[in-house]
Amino acid sequence: MNIIVAKNYDDLSAHAAAIVADQIIKKPNSVLGLATGATQLGLYQKLVELYHQGSLSFSQVTTFNLDEYFGLANDDSQSYHYFMFENFFKHLDIKKENIFIPAGSISMTEVGPYGQKYEAAIKIKGDLDLQILGIGENGHIGFNEPGSDFNSVTRLVSLSDNTIKANARFFSAPEAVPRQAITMGLATIMSARKIILLASGKSKAAAVAQALSGEVSEAVPASVLQRHQNLTIILDTEAAVMVK
Numbered sequence: 001m002n003i004i005v006a007k008n009y010d011d012l013s014a015h016a017a018a019i020v021a022d023q024i025i026k027k028p029n030s031v032l033g034l035a036t037g038a039t040q041l042g043l044y045q046k047l048v049e050l051y052h053q054g055s056l057s058f059s060q061v062t063t064f065n066l067d068e069y070f071g072l073a074n075d076d077s078q079s080y081h082y083f084m085f086e087n088f089f090k091h092l093d094i095k096k097e098n099i100f101i102p103a104g105s106i107s108m109t110e111v112g113p114y115g116q117k118y119e120a121a122i123k124i125k126g127d128l129d130l131q132i133l134g135i136g137e138n139g140h141i142g143f144n145e146p147g148s149d150f151n152s153v154t155r156l157v158s159l160s161d162n163t164i165k166a167n168a169r170f171f172s173a174p175e176a177v178p179r180q181a182i183t184m185g186l187a188t189i190m191s192a193r194k195i196i197l198l199a200s201g202k203s204k205a206a207a208v209a210q211a212l213s214g215e216v217s218e219a220v221p222a223s224v225l226q227r228h229q230n231l232t233i234i235l236d237t238e239a240a241v242m243v244k
């Protein structure tokens with residue numbers, strides 16, 4: 001495990017962007033696993049800048065997003081589809097057919113086969129070269145909440161109270177936060193050849209410390225990452241404060 005403690009959020013984003021850019025330059029048809037959330041915004045901005053400078057092309061890149069709220073249409077402004085297009089994809093030369101994000105608008109009966117199809121699509125593309133992660137205050141990755149099975153794959157999950165509260169900042173009221181989501185599983189994430197996890201701010205410090213140096217336990221989903229062979233953690237000083 002490689003841990004980078006960045007000076008601040010901008011520096012954290014620059015470190016992450018350098019790793020992603022290096023991946024794409026070495027393998028232009030890379031398959032990337034992407035996350036949403038506030039932590040990723042600096043990284044996406046820096047990658048867009050590199051694209052505009054002509055140093056990076058996404059024309060052969062394929063992306064698979066980790067998760068989507070269940071019950072939201074793709075064009076809902078709170079959906080992760082919307083987030084990804086507004087903050088990242090619409091600024092790049094990535095091909096629409098190479099963008100995969102779980103569909104939140106499918107019906108309950110479609111979810112089982114849909115999860116299998118999402119897993120199969122990742123395999124068909126040759127598996128994830130690089131998975132980018134954020135972390136929840138409760139140690140979740142993707143929407144794999146505490147108690148998630150380490151063998152889990154893409155599926156429908158219920159969000160924990162902690163996550164609903166944390167994500168209420170993006171909605172008009174806590175009641176407006178969807179209660180369920182479709183997420184890649186912990187086994188899906190662990191199958192990536194390389195993983196980077198970004199965490200910023202003191203609200204993440206306890207989860208980061210538990211994930212990196214605590215017991216490997218389904219109570220802290222991110223702790224499964226200790227078993228990955230090619231993991232880089234990028235923290236700012238506040239998120240790193242409890243790491244021993």
Ligand code: F6R
Pocket residue numbers: 034035036037038039040066067133134135136140141142143
């Ligand atoms: C979202 C996702 C989540 C977030 C996590 C941190 O796609 O995978 O696990 O990474 O909830 O979110 P922020 O960055 O908003 O603190």
